[in-house]
Amino acid sequence: MKITISQEALNSTLSIVAKAVSTKNTIPVLSGIYLGARNGVLTVRATDMELAIESSVTCQVAEEGEIVLPARYLSDLVRRIPFGDIELAVEHRNATATVRWAKSQYVIHGFPADQFPSVPDVEGASTFTASQVLLKDLLRQTTFAAGHDESKPWLTGVLFKLKENRLNGTATDGVRIAYAETDAENPGAHGFAIIIPSRSLNELTRLLSGEASENARIAVTANQVFFDLGKVRVISRLLEGQYPDVMRLVPQNYPTEIAVNRAEFLEAIDRAALIAKDGAVKIGLNDGRITITSNTPEVGQVYEELAAGTLGGDPLDIGFNSKFLVDFLKVLDDAEFRFQCSGSRNPARLQPAGGGHFIYVVLPLITF
Numbered sequence: 001m002k003i004t005i006s007q008e009a010l011n012s013t014l015s016i017v018a019k020a021v022s023t024k025n026t027i028p029v030l031s032g033i034y035l036g037a038r039n040g041v042l043t044v045r046a047t048d049m050e051l052a053i054e055s056s057v058t059c060q061v062a063e064e065g066e067i068v069l070p071a072r073y074l075s076d077l078v079r080r081i082p083f084g085d086i087e088l089a090v091e092h093r094n095a096t097a098t099v100r101w102a103k104s105q106y107v108i109h110g111f112p113a114d115q116f117p118s119v120p121d122v123e124g125a126s127t128f129t130a131s132q133v134l135l136k137d138l139l140r141q142t143t144f145a146a147g148h149d150e151s152k153p154w155l156t157g158v159l160f161k162l163k164e165n166r167l168n169g170t171a172t173d174g175v176r177i178a179y180a181e182t183d184a185e186n187p188g189a190h191g192f193a194i195i196i197p198s199r200s201l202n203e204l205t206r207l208l209s210g211e212a213s214e215n216a217r218i219a220v221t222a223n224q225v226f227f228d229l230g231k232v233r234v235i236s237r238l239l240e241g242q243y244p245d246v247m248r249l250v251p252q253n254y255p256t257e258i259a260v261n262r263a264e265f266l267e268a269i270d271r272a273a274l275i276a277k278d279g280a281v282k283i284g285l286n287d288g289r290i291t292i293t294s295n296t297p298e299v300g301q302v303y304e305e306l307a308a309g310t311l312g313g314d315p316l317d318i319g320f321n322s323k324f325l326v327d328f329l330k331v332l333d334d335a336e337f338r339f340q341c342s343g344s345r346n347p348a349r350l351q352p353a354g355g356g357h358f359i360y361v362v363l364p365l366i367t368f
Contacts, residue, residue, distance in 0.1 A: 001065025001090035003037045007081050007101070009057050010088075013044050014075045016055045016232060019203050021071040022048035029068055029115045033075070035088075036066035036113065046071065047117055051200045052235040053207075054119065065090050066113035069097055073108055120235065122226055125219035126190035130167060132216050132229065134182040136208040138169050139201050140331045141180040141358050146198035147173035154241030157195040162186060168357075171198070172246050176324050176362040179247060185215075192220055195243055200236035207232050250361050251347060254340035256316045258285045259309030259353050262337055266329040268292050268304040269322050275300050279322040280365055285339060287311040309336075318344045319365035325350075328360045 014033065022030035025048055034045040040061050045054040067090045077099065078086070087100040092112075099106045139158075147155035159170045168181035204227055208216065217228040227234040269292065273279050276294035281302065284291035287310065294302040318341055328350055329337075336353035350360045 001035075001037050001067060001088075001092070002063040003042060003059045003061050003088050004085055005042060005057070005059035005088065007078065007083050007086050009059070010042075010086060011078050011081075013042070013055045013057045014071075014078055016207065017044050017046040017053040018071060018075055019206070020046040020048060020051045020053040025049065029111045030117075031070060031072070032068040032111055032116070033071045034066065034068050034113060034116045037061045038064050045116075045119070047235075049117065050197060050237050051203060052117075052119070052233075053203065054233040054235070056231050065092060067092070067095060067097055067110050068113055068116045069108050069110040077106060077108070119233075120221070120224055120226075122219045122221065125221045125226070126162075126192060127188065127217065127219045128162060128167075128184050128186040128190060129215045129217050130182065130184045131212065132209040132214040133212050135167075135216055136205055136210070137333070138167070138180045138182045139205045139208075142169040142171040142178045143198045143201045143205065144327050144331060145171040145173060145176050145178035145360075149173075152241075154195050154239050154243050157197045157239040158201055159193060159195050159243040161191075161193045163191050164189065170243075170246060172244075175321075176327075176360065177246050177250065178328075179359045179361075181357040190220075193243070194220060194225060195239040195241065196225055196236055197239055200234070204234045204236075207234060250349065250359075251342045254313075254342050254349060256285055256311070256313035256341040258290060258311045258339050259336050260290055260339050261306065261308075262329055262332055262335055264306050265290070266326065268306060269325050269329070272302045272304060273322040273326070275302050276322060280319060281322045281325075282317055282319045283339075284315070284317050285311060285341065286315045290339070316341050316344060318348065320348075320362065321365060324362045328362070332358070 036043045041056050042059045043056045089098045095110045095112050097108045142158050161168050165184055165186050167184040171178050219226040223238050225236050272281050272292050277296040281292050281294045290306050290308040292304040334352040337350055338353050340349040345366050347361050347363050
């Protein structure tokens with residue numbers, strides 16, 4: 001294998017796949033990055049057996065071939081090379097690569113490419129497409145609520161369901177629920193419910209385009225999901241387990257409701273969290289105003305009052321961990337949201353003022 005490629009292109013491609021490099025796996029080759037050169041294209045791939053990221057970039061291919069090189073040394077070296085062309089020559093017999101530029105030369109020892117896991121076959125998979133922008137919004141509005149308890153691995157992922165031309169995602173950590181849905185193009189009329197690890201989705205979110213014209217082609221098999229973004233592919237294993245039907249537990253009636261300005265409320269909650277012990281705040285919903293209070297004897301007291309829309313129902317005081325409110329507000333795009341409550345000890349529902357397809361449900365603190 002012998003190629004010539006610009007430092008900028010190689011560095012950018014390595015940075016895309018590096019997040020999937022294994023840092024804990026006991027299989028040495030998984031600490032490396034696969035490079036394969038064919039037909040004027042360099043394919044770069046990394047995996048930790050749960051998540052795989054593959055990216056392709058054009059280059060000059062003098063000799064085709066493939067190798068796996070240690071991610072740490074390759075990425076750090078390429079990042080430090082000055083802008084310009086780099087020549088990468090591989091000696092397959094002893095799995096070494098020589099990196100040359102200007103008058104400099106480095107030799108890196110690697111692994112034979114046949115030791116690296118191959119990309120699974122998607123033949124027979126259920127496939128559909130979705131706008132990358134809309135998919136990115138759906139992921140932002142759900143993955144943050146996934147759990148971290150490894151004793152319940154299914155809750156560390158997001159439940160995705162496809163039915164007809166609608167894709168929805170649900171995430172919960174047992175204290176809050178985030179639900180969002182979006183359009184999908186599903187000409188094959190596929191339907192499924194799968195659990196995708198939140199870590200994989202966080203990396204996918206990072207790679208999704210912000211261009212409205214870009215689509216993602218998604219393929220689902222029995223134990224994996226493939227996201228084809230064009231020059232980048234993200235492959236994730238699916239989590240096993242029975243995801244609870246959490247939306248069935250959400251109250252449907254909310255006697256108390258008020259409209260709140262998102263930006264003003266976020267700023268006030270951020271300030272209150274500085275003094276509130278463990279982030280615990282009390283929210284007062286009153287006609288035309290909303291209050292935020294907290295009392296931490298060893299630190300001080302909090303009182304914020306904001307103008308709000310007309311209250312529906314009776315005034316109510318309810319306590320929350322401020323972090324759970326901030327998490328919702330940071331992924332909300334609308335200028336206003338509806339704060340809906342069914343009692344001071346029951347879950348509250350927050351959603352965009354105009355409705356839409358994003359719902360956030362959070363349990364209150366009952367120590368107030």
